[in-house]
Each structure stands twice: as structure tokens, then as C-alpha cells.
Amino acid sequence: MPGSKFKSELKIKRLDDLAEIIHNLKKHRKKVVLCHGVFDLLHPGHILHFEAARKEGDVLVVTLTKDQFVNKGPGRPVYNQRLRAESIASLGCVDYVALNEGPIAVDLIKKLKPDVYAKGADYENPQDDLTGKIKDEEDAVRAGGGRIHFTHEVTFSSTEIINRHYMVYPDQAQEFLEKFRKKYSAQQVIDTLKHLDKLKVLVIGDAIIDEYHYCSPMGKSPKESIVASKFLRAEAFAGGILACANHSAGFCSNVHVVSMLGKENSREDFILDHLKPHVKPKMFFRDDAPTVVKRRFVWDPFLVKMFEVVFIDDRPLSGKNEKQVHDYLSKVIRQYDMVIVTDYGHGFLSPGLIDLICKKSKFLAVNTQTNSANTGYNTIQKYPRADYVCIDEPEMRLAHQDKFGNLENLILKTAKKLKCKYVTVTRGHLGSLAYSKKDGFTQIPIFSKEIVDRVGAGDAFLAITAPCAAAGVPSDLTGFIGNAVGALAVRIVGNRTAVEPVPLFKFITALLK
Numbered sequence: 001m002p003g004s005k006f007k008s009e010l011k012i013k014r015l016d017d018l019a020e021i022i023h024n025l026k027k028h029r030k031k032v033v034l035c036h037g038v039f040d041l042l043h044p045g046h047i048l049h050f051e052a053a054r055k056e057g058d059v060l061v062v063t064l065t066k067d068q069f070v071n072k073g074p075g076r077p078v079y080n081q082r083l084r085a086e087s088i089a090s091l092g093c094v095d096y097v098a099l100n101e102g103p104i105a106v107d108l109i110k111k112l113k114p115d116v117y118a119k120g121a122d123y124e125n126p127q128d129d130l131t132g133k134i135k136d137e138e139d140a141v142r143a144g145g146g147r148i149h150f151t152h153e154v155t156f157s158s159t160e161i162i163n164r165h166y167m168v169y170p171d172q173a174q175e176f177l178e179k180f181r182k183k184y185s186a187q188q189v190i191d192t193l194k195h196l197d198k199l200k201v202l203v204i205g206d207a208i209i210d211e212y213h214y215c216s217p218m219g220k221s222p223k224e225s226i227v228a229s230k231f232l233r234a235e236a237f238a239g240g241i242l243a244c245a246n247h248s249a250g251f252c253s254n255v256h257v258v259s260m261l262g263k264e265n266s267r268e269d270f271i272l273d274h275l276k277p278h279v280k281p282k283m284f285f286r287d288d289a290p291t292v293v294k295r296r297f298v299w300d301p302f303l304v305k306m307f308e309v310v311f312i313d314d315r316p317l318s319g320k321n322e323k324q325v326h327d328y329l330s331k332v333i334r335q336y337d338m339v340i341v342t343d344y345g346h347g348f349l350s351p352g353l354i355d356l357i358c359k360k361s362k363f364l365a366v367n368t369q370t371n372s373a374n375t376g377y378n379t380i381q382k383y384p385r386a387d388y389v390c391i392d393e394p395e396m397r398l399a400h401q402d403k404f405g406n407l408e409n410l411i412l413k414t415a416k417k418l419k420c421k422y423v424t425v426t427r428g429h430l431g432s433l434a435y436s437k438k439d440g441f442t443q444i445p446i447f448s449k450e451i452v453d454r455v456g457a458g459d460a461f462l463a464i465t466a467p468c469a470a471a472g473v474p475s476d477l478t479g480f481i482g483n484a485v486g487a488l489a490v491r492i493v494g495n496r497t498a499v500e501p502v503p504l505f506k507f508i509t510a511l512l513k
Contacts, residue, residue: 031057034114048153053118113144205342208240238274247463262290289313314347345378365466434479448487460489
């Protein structure tokens, strides 16, 4: 009815206005109860939770996580924040609805100061809280004079309902997940990732500064065959091996990165500022080359890349520089449980350093990237040995000079030549193909529904699957984790942020419900 809809809309308030309303309600001795969440698909479990919460006070307020802060993976939320707010406002037991302005509830609680903060029983055990925020929320509630209350109604899961009845993922992914759920639970996968924390990881490779210069097209130049563009803004990211180190550091507490910078305009301060606190850096400096900078010119707001300018000198290291790195690695490499090498072919990893790394590493994970600066010259064949190889399909085919051959046969050839225990080949929209001698081949489909930016996704995949391989995680589980990481990574602009544990845990939980 139109009148009912109008009444529901009156319940939806701005957060500042709601804080004032609650303040006035408390003056009149009204007890305010707060519920907070995503509430993506309104179902009986939500309604029972709201009704139980309403019994704890006089006024029920429900606040929602904005779309941009929903960390349940690609394709979520299914319903946008406006529809979610309107649906909840239509319930008779709900008095007010608002959208949280930030990603966490703590600031919201401090602003509203509810008498009761109601959460479902699945949050009652702090160990089951993936975010680790429930304790902070409880502290904020108590600081405002309130208490936390856990409802114990029959529970349902929006995510499970969406997975079962809404085609959130392609058919191939749905079929894979149905089988995968029977073998692994979300908690098993999360525990596997948490156990990586004890690994000591050494990452070695080319340091790269990724710059995005955002522009808007103005039109064709009258005198040249070019499109003139207006500069808007720029941002820079720590890329290459630096991004790899940051990704690994989210899951492994002891990460050491070794790389080479240019002495002139080294960008060392920028790099140190953009490494995670527990990444230990060791940077060497060469006199004859700059720190590698890849400057991409991008049309805003659609992230269409127009062209790229690379500041690079990829000639081999001088004997002096190579000896410095060789001597250092000789001293430290055996201190680490595993070594991750990301070789971009930009002149840092010489044959002598590769030989040392291959001989001395306890467990060696390698990616040799094919890019515009090295096509055909930088393949996995440079490495005489590896325990884990992670490259994309074109890189695998280029290494064997085989454009159309059977991919599984190429993987087997690589594994035999490098005496390699694990191989993963990423295949873009086709997902990934994981192999181990013990488990054989597993094809894992993609879980991403939207792509913001592909830059850095391969680095994220390697940085988190390599520790899994070193820990002896089965190849099908390693591949699943890698594709989940990739689905999150392609939603990040460049290397603006790393793939962090909590969003990954939430996404894995959403996939396997």
C-alpha cells in the first residue's frame, strides 16, 4: 500500500539525525536496542532475530553496512543498500533504519550509544568471529553504558540461501563448489591459512613502483593523430616483489624481502612507507639504473589504460652488485622455511643468483613473468629447480614453444625437468589448473563476477598459494585458495592494498556455505 511504503521511508534516517533521535528517546527513559549487519537477503532468521531483540527494549534500531564495505566476495551484496534499508524498514518490529558510514560498527556504536546491542548466537563465541571485531564492539557498547545481548532464535544464512537458490556464480563454479563443500568446510580452509603464520618467508625479485596517472579524454589533436587527455590526479603503489611481500605478510608473520633499487631517485622512502610493518626489507642499490617505475596513463573513471611508460634499465648487474647480493643471500637463505621468487626479467636475478637460490632454498616457489620488456627471454626454463611453479598459461606455452599442445602434458614436462612437486597454471577466465604428483590435476573455475583491474592479481595468487604449497596443502585446496585470492585481487586497483585475511576468510565462508 502507498501509505505503508511512505511510513517505511520515514523510518530511514541519516546517522547524525538518528543519534539525535536516540538521545531524545533516552531523555524520556526509552530503552534503545541496536542490531547491525549486512542483511543482504531478508529471511525468517533475520525477522526472528529482530523480534527477539525488540523484546529487550522499547525502540529497535537497525543499521546496515553500506555496499562498498560488504566483504562477502564478488557479486555481493545481491541487493543494494537502498533496497536492503527499505525492506527492513517495512517490518513492524523495526522503528528506525540507517546506513553505517564506515566499514566497522565500533564508531557507529559510540555515536548511537544503544542500551542493548543485539547479535545472533553465532557471534557468542569470540573464536568464531572472523573479523575479530566483536570484542571491540562489546567494549564500545559497555563504554556507552549499554550491554550486549545474544539472541538464540532459529538461524538461517543469507549467504547459503543465495548460493543455493540464486545463480551468483557460473554453472561451472556452482558444480565445483557443490563437490568441494563435501570435501572441505570453510573452517578447515581458514584454519589451513591461519597455520601459515609460523612460516619464515624470504621473497626475492624485482622492485617496481606502479604509477597510475588518471586522465579524461578531451578529443583528437587537430595536428596529430592522437587523443589529447586532461590530467586529473596520480597515485603510486609498491608493486612487483614489494606487493608480493605485502600479500604474504598478511598470512605469514615473518617475511623478509630482498631486492635492487636504483641509487638515483631510488624511491626508497616511498617503498619503506608502503611495506607492511612486519616485512623486513633489504635493498641493494645499483649506480647504472633507476628503480623500475611503470607509469600507466588511465582514463578515469573507467580504468581504461591508454598507454604505459617504463623507467627501466634491464642490463645485467655489475659484478660488484651481483657479489653483494650473492654474499648476503648465502648468509641468510637457509634461515627461511621457504623462498618466493618473482622474476620480472628486469635485470636483478642473474644466472649466478638463480643458481644460488635454486641450490640453497629449503623450499623454492618461482614465478617468471612475461611482460612487454622481456617477451621470450624470461621463462621458467631459466630455473634448474623449483618446488612450486606458478605461472600463467601463455608463460607455460612460451617456455615450451608450444602454442596449441595439451596443457597437462606441458605441466608434466615442467614438473619433471625442474623436479617440481607442485605446479599451478592460471588461465584467466578459465580459472586455474593445479597439479601435484600426489593429487594429480584439478581444474578450478573462477569465482570473480567483476573485474576492476587485473594488475597485481597474479602476484597475490603466488604470494598466498606458495606458503600453502610449502606447508604441504593439497593441490586442489591450494588452487581453490588461489582462485579466491584472485577474485578479491581483481577488485583492487593496481596494488593499492593487499589481499587481507579477514576479507578472504569471509569470502571463503560465503563460497562454502
